[in-house]
Amino acid sequence: MGSAYACLDVRMTRDLAVHAEGLVRTFGDVRALDGIDLTVERGQVVGLLGPNGAGKTTTVRILSTLLAPTEGRATVAGFDVVKQADEVRRSIGLTGQYAAIDEYLTGRENLRMFGGLYHLSPKYVKERSEELLDWFDLSDAADRPAKTYSGGMRRRLDLAASLVAQPSILFLDEPTTGLDPRSRLGLWDVINNLVAQGTTVLLTTQYLEEADQLAQDIVVIDHGRVIAHGTSEQLKDQIGGDRIEITVSDASRIDDAVRAVRSVSAGEPLVEESRVSAPVSGGSTVLVNAIRALDADGIEVSDLVLRRPTLDDVFMSLTGHAAEDETTAAKPAKGRRGRGSK
Amino acid sequence: MATLTMGKPQMMRRPLLGWTIHDGLVVARRNLIQTVRIPEMLFFSLVQPVIFVLLFAYVFGGAIPIPGDAGADAYRNYLMPGIFGQTVAFAAAASTVGLAEDMHKGIIDRFRALPMSPPAVLVGRTLADAVRQILVLFVLSITGFIVGWRISNGLLPAIGAYALLLLFAYTVAWIGSWVGLHMPNPETANTAGLAWLFPLTFLSNAFVPISSMPTWLQAFAAYNPVSTVVLASRELFGNPTGIQPDYWPLQHASLYTLISCAVLIAIFATLAVRKYTRTTSR
Numbered sequence: 001m002g003s004a005y006a007c008l009d010v011r012m013t014r015d016l017a018v019h020a021e022g023l024v025r026t027f028g029d030v031r032a033l034d035g036i037d038l039t040v041e042r043g044q045v046v047g048l049l050g051p052n053g054a055g056k057t058t059t060v061r062i063l064s065t066l067l068a069p070t071e072g073r074a075t076v077a078g079f080d081v082v083k084q085a086d087e088v089r090r091s092i093g094l095t096g097q098y099a100a101i102d103e104y105l106t107g108r109e110n111l112r113m114f115g116g117l118y119h120l121s122p123k124y125v126k127e128r129s130e131e132l133l134d135w136f137d138l139s140d141a142a143d144r145p146a147k148t149y150s151g152g153m154r155r156r157l158d159l160a161a162s163l164v165a166q167p168s169i170l171f172l173d174e175p176t177t178g179l180d181p182r183s184r185l186g187l188w189d190v191i192n193n194l195v196a197q198g199t200t201v202l203l204t205t206q207y208l209e210e211a212d213q214l215a216q217d218i219v220v221i222d223h224g225r226v227i228a229h230g231t232s233e234q235l236k237d238q239i240g241g242d243r244i245e246i247t248v249s250d251a252s253r254i255d256d257a258v259r260a261v262r263s264v265s266a267g268e269p270l271v272e273e274s275r276v277s278a279p280v281s282g283g284s285t286v287l288v289n290a291i292r293a294l295d296a297d298g299i300e301v302s303d304l305v306l307r308r309p310t311l312d313d314v315f316m317s318l319t320g321h322a323a324e325d326e327t328t329a330a331k332p333a334k335g336r337r338g339r340g341s342k
Numbered sequence: 343m344a345t346l347t348m349g350k351p352q353m354m355r356r357p358l359l360g361w362t363i364h365d366g367l368v369v370a371r372r373n374l375i376q377t378v379r380i381p382e383m384l385f386f387s388l389v390q391p392v393i394f395v396l397l398f399a400y401v402f403g404g405a406i407p408i409p410g411d412a413g414a415d416a417y418r419n420y421l422m423p424g425i426f427g428q429t430v431a432f433a434a435a436a437s438t439v440g441l442a443e444d445m446h447k448g449i450i451d452r453f454r455a456l457p458m459s460p461p462a463v464l465v466g467r468t469l470a471d472a473v474r475q476i477l478v479l480f481v482l483s484i485t486g487f488i489v490g491w492r493i494s495n496g497l498l499p500a501i502g503a504y505a506l507l508l509l510f511a512y513t514v515a516w517i518g519s520w521v522g523l524h525m526p527n528p529e530t531a532n533t534a535g536l537a538w539l540f541p542l543t544f545l546s547n548a549f550v551p552i553s554s555m556p557t558w559l560q561a562f563a564a565y566n567p568v569s570t571v572v573l574a575s576r577e578l579f580g581n582p583t584g585i586q587p588d589y590w591p592l593q594h595a596s597l598y599t600l601i602s603c604a605v606l607i608a609i610f611a612t613l614a615v616r617k618y619t620r621t622t623s624r
Binding site for chain 2: 061064065066086089090092094096097098099100101102104105109113114116117118119120121124128145161165166
């Protein structure tokens, strides 16, 4: 009877676009991934959300066969990423943080080269390249070396290159990092379009707004572990309903403000410079109570709002630090120290 | 925005070796397009050997006697195959730097995530670097002709000499690729990639006869494939060879060159492919 279960198991894995179990990856002493479980169904868009160094890129690199896991296993499109790497590669497209195109080749030459390396027929590659150049609005620049492209154009060409073979699964590693807002919106449009046509997408981002915009399902990771998982709404509900947010005019009185907020809140307040926020329950009466508490202490307020939680709040309450905080903390200080001490 | 309407593509099936050649040619084409798009780099890679020709022909030439040939143009005829040998040996540096640059950029990640044959990136690199040497040899030959170098043994042997030189270029390109894969960044590749080439090319018969060297050095120079490819070229072009000390490679220069190229390609292609498949970028 065991074989029936095995059969079922195989079929389930095949129906999943991505299935990872207990992925661990160490680099020397650093445990970049500390047991990641991840499931992406076909046609789904899953956002992998976390600060720099959380393990997002490492996860994508393992799933796209660029890196072998130290422990655990993963299948993509039903194929094992280690044992069936070539089959995985035929099913996926990958767009990384840095435009992975040849800058001396023109846009058209880039697409044709990658098409050739996907082992597609020259006739197909030729037609597909034109279609993609047109779709990504690159036809006018198709015969210019990619070196002359703007950041947004490069990223579009990069994405186009991932799509030459019409992969059923697309990995996007921070697809809009470093782009201006207009290019970002353009790229979101493209991604939404691909999803509408049935492409499965796993994207990583440190922008909460982006995960909110694009992904149906969000997996929050920090320090190589999954710390939360659900739809954007579920995650927001998880930390309670509305939040009150107060900005004090005089930052030195923030501690008094925290005390006042605590008297009306349903959870622990979070402080950022002169702003304090906390989950509340009870709607607008809370606002009145908060104003009374603040007024009683004589605390002047420059802003006071009641709002739905953002993913920022989710991240804060899950990790105890803001999503983008670690970005600045992790970067080594630029410039040389002790220049004056000759 | 329009939708993409093309049907799902069929990936072609072919035996693995066929794909390695196919993909290698695709990558080689890419590397050669780069050469055309950066004319400055091509220009300076031509200028350096031309300067060497002029320097040696006019500055050092008079001070280096060629045993067994006292003609006025003896040194220039002796020199040119030496310059050819030295120049194609330096093709290795281009492989080192080019590969170090590729490994440093995101493009290597895309190559790795494609269902292409993994050795193709290296096959394409070495092929392109060897093909580029055809142009270099052509320009050098014209320069040599101007300073008085002559081919005096007929066309077929001369073609043989050029073929040997290109085979040697392909060989060192594999060594250079292997070195490039060990470089942490392109800047280091630019210096370290060249370091081993100076002793290799100067401890040979490229510029001075081996018979003029101290005995302990003669042995190294005699087994150095740079010496034998240069000597074989001299013989095939009909240029003066000097008098050869009694070492087997120098008595069978063409054969020794063919054997050493085959052995070196086998060793370094294996090492480089293994290193490439194990290294992850950045």
